[in-house]
Amino acid sequence: MVRIIGFFVGLGFCLVLAIAFFTGAYNQITNPPAETAEKEFHLHPKPLALESNGPFGKFDRAQLQRGFQVYKEVCSACHSLKFVAFRDLKDLGYSDAEVKAIADQWVIQQPSINPDTGEPATRKSVPADHFPAPFANEIAARAANNNALPPDLSLMTKAREGGAAYVHSLITGYRDQPAELLKKFPTAKTPKGLHYNPYFANLNIAMPPPLVSDGQVQYTDGTKPTVDQMGTDVAAFLTWTAEPKLERRHGIGVAAFIFLLVFSVLTYMSYQNIWASKKRELAHS
Amino acid sequence: MSFPWAQHYEPKHPFMRYLDERLPLPRLVYNAIGGGYPVPRNLNYFWNFGVLSGLALVLQILTGVILAMHYAANQTVAFQSVEHIMRDVNWGWMLRYMHANGASFFFIVIYIHIFRNLYYGSYKAPREMVWLLGLVIFLLMMATAFMGYVLPWGQMSFWGAKVITSLFGAIPVVGQSIQVWLLGGYAPDQAALNRFFSLHYLLPFVIAGVVILKIWALHIPGSSNPTGVEVKSESDTVPFHPYYTAKDGFGIGVFLLLYVVMVFFAPNYLGHPDNYIEANPLSTPALIVPEWYFWPFYAMLRAFTVDFILPAKLWGVLAMFGSIILMFFLTWIDRSPIRSTNYRPLYKPFFWIWIVDVLVLGYCGGSHAEEPYLMISQIATMYYFAHFLIILPIVSTIERPKPLPNSISESVLHGEEKESAPFGAGGVMPGTEPQPAE
Numbered sequence: 001m002v003r004i005i006g007f008f009v010g011l012g013f014c015l016v017l018a019i020a021f022f023t024g025a026y027n028q029i030t031n032p033p034a035e036t037a038e039k040e041f042h043l044h045p046k047p048l049a050l051e052s053n054g055p056f057g058k059f060d061r062a063q064l065q066r067g068f069q070v071y072k073e074v075c076s077a078c079h080s081l082k083f084v085a086f087r088d089l090k091d092l093g094y095s096d097a098e099v100k101a102i103a104d105q106w107v108i109q110q111p112s113i114n115p116d117t118g119e120p121a122t123r124k125s126v127p128a129d130h131f132p133a134p135f136a137n138e139i140a141a142r143a144a145n146n147n148a149l150p151p152d153l154s155l156m157t158k159a160r161e162g163g164a165a166y167v168h169s170l171i172t173g174y175r176d177q178p179a180e181l182l183k184k185f186p187t188a189k190t191p192k193g194l195h196y197n198p199y200f201a202n203l204n205i206a207m208p209p210p211l212v213s214d215g216q217v218q219y220t221d222g223t224k225p226t227v228d229q230m231g232t233d234v235a236a237f238l239t240w241t242a243e244p245k246l247e248r249r250h251g252i253g254v255a256a257f258i259f260l261l262v263f264s265v266l267t268y269m270s271y272q273n274i275w276a277s278k279k280r281e282l283a284h285s
Numbered sequence: 286m287s288f289p290w291a292q293h294y295e296p297k298h299p300f301m302r303y304l305d306e307r308l309p310l311p312r313l314v315y316n317a318i319g320g321g322y323p324v325p326r327n328l329n330y331f332w333n334f335g336v337l338s339g340l341a342l343v344l345q346i347l348t349g350v351i352l353a354m355h356y357a358a359n360q361t362v363a364f365q366s367v368e369h370i371m372r373d374v375n376w377g378w379m380l381r382y383m384h385a386n387g388a389s390f391f392f393i394v395i396y397i398h399i400f401r402n403l404y405y406g407s408y409k410a411p412r413e414m415v416w417l418l419g420l421v422i423f424l425l426m427m428a429t430a431f432m433g434y435v436l437p438w439g440q441m442s443f444w445g446a447k448v449i450t451s452l453f454g455a456i457p458v459v460g461q462s463i464q465v466w467l468l469g470g471y472a473p474d475q476a477a478l479n480r481f482f483s484l485h486y487l488l489p490f491v492i493a494g495v496v497i498l499k500i501w502a503l504h505i506p507g508s509s510n511p512t513g514v515e516v517k518s519e520s521d522t523v524p525f526h527p528y529y530t531a532k533d534g535f536g537i538g539v540f541l542l543l544y545v546v547m548v549f550f551a552p553n554y555l556g557h558p559d560n561y562i563e564a565n566p567l568s569t570p571a572l573i574v575p576e577w578y579f580w581p582f583y584a585m586l587r588a589f590t591v592d593f594i595l596p597a598k599l600w601g602v603l604a605m606f607g608s609i610i611l612m613f614f615l616t617w618i619d620r621s622p623i624r625s626t627n628y629r630p631l632y633k634p635f636f637w638i639w640i641v642d643v644l645v646l647g648y649c650g651g652s653h654a655e656e657p658y659l660m661i662s663q664i665a666t667m668y669y670f671a672h673f674l675i676i677l678p679i680v681s682t683i684e685r686p687k688p689l690p691n692s693i694s695e696s697v698l699h700g701e702e703k704e705s706a707p708f709g710a711g712g713v714m715p716g717t718e719p720q721p722a723e
Binding site: 006009028158201242253256261263267270 | 326365368371372378379382523527528531532534535537538539541542545546548549550552553558559561562571588589590591593597600604607611614617618620655656659660663664666667670671673674675678
């Protein structure tokens, strides 16, 4: 009975799927999907070699400090970093006093309440504070940015396919729209207020090119601030903001791996040892 | 029940005797996973995965209970509380990565366990109840994993919850009401998040309960084995301890090695980047996909694109649930008394086609719902159902199996299962030798 019912259920599913298959195939032939500019001109991020890559990767502290400087002087005008606290900057090699000074001198102030009147007010940041957002709310952010919302950057390198390489490619990948694109897709011209960027999923991004010229940020450690260098540094910095425990993770991972390797070898040897008598006994039976 | 030659628990220390007379817990353990449980001597490494799935469940419960101390099931702060765990809780990042990857490893182990069961016919009499309880655990696991994925309240959490709960809306007449009742609203929000958290905490303990029933049911007929021939004499078995505890120890070592590689060196590889974006009901992701372990079922759901008598969506939902429900009837669909596929020459190629079929479905399920993936998943879904409901009943009726070994000991002496073969025995496969040795 089960087999007969099952047989007809199976036949029913197969019939419906066959109809769906032939309908799909017919549509595919008579009405093939149009090619799109996004499909043809979208580029995958260029590989980016960072010190933190790989199972033994560690952060390059000097690079993180440079990346932080780029964030501070360029990105922070529009992008928040809400999951990172000033105290976390000690991981980049800053001393307590330096962290305190960075928090104190941060241009955007923390929202607070006037202790006397209860009115909304602002105050200077302290190391325990998280980075303050540049806009009070989403409406303010959109109003100031041509109706686009600058996303929070704390998790950016984990929230996009390609990670740090994507961030680097995106911020250094702005260019003029290729003539062949316009020739092939005349309606795909980048709309006014947007910017052509082949690394962005739909090719047109609201963010204007953030790094426009070499030397835009003055590094103090002698590194030449080319656009590519600044892009790499800020991508490294955002790798740290998204995964501050990366070094710890790698270190413990190596130790755990070695421990378990020894454990596995020992358990394998004891397994073989315990079974040896059983096998010998059988061979002699 | 156990085999008559099973060793008996004999407490030596006076305290253990005292305890045994009042609370025979050590006796229970001894008979369940100790020297008192005789196990076929020819088990291969595929039989490690029962213990490994138990380990995975324990890992999930331990890490999950601690994560729940720091997580807040409130839609305004859930995402922040996960980042708080990642950044400010001592070892929080490790616990969360262990828990997230632990779910994937749990499914890897369970899928290999199910593979072993299907290949070696462990679902057949007298072990039907073990198989049915296993399927109940599998369904509970899927529900638990789905609700767990909603908790971080990222984009994929939110939209995954929306898509999966909308499946219930496909049920005619009462569907919409059921969907609203399940979610506590018209879209996933605070009510849904809070109840998912509650159930995500509850279900693992339900699973643990069913695991106890399953082990109980397993110990009535005893473990199956690669030949599919039942245990006949004492020489066919070895005590679980120390023989299989030693082997499981090694299995656990290898399992943890692979687990550690993922947790510490590629913790986000199996996840989706969109889930690091906070849930936003106003912004639909370009591609809504569940976690990888649901991809084959998701492909079946999306394969139905044409309304035919019933709406396409309802067909998809029926097929998705049907693909697992039919497994409950497997014991009665497959009439062949032969358990191991090694001795089933006609069934074997169909079985391997089915394995490839499921992998293809998995690939399609993780891709965009566009051609050619839809057409491929339509063909693959067709084979999935045809395999179990049309091919298997016919094959199991007309098939002429290869000769089975007379006993487990005999097949071991042949060196058929290399691992448990005696020293010096060659790798003689059954069927290639006309007469059994001796």
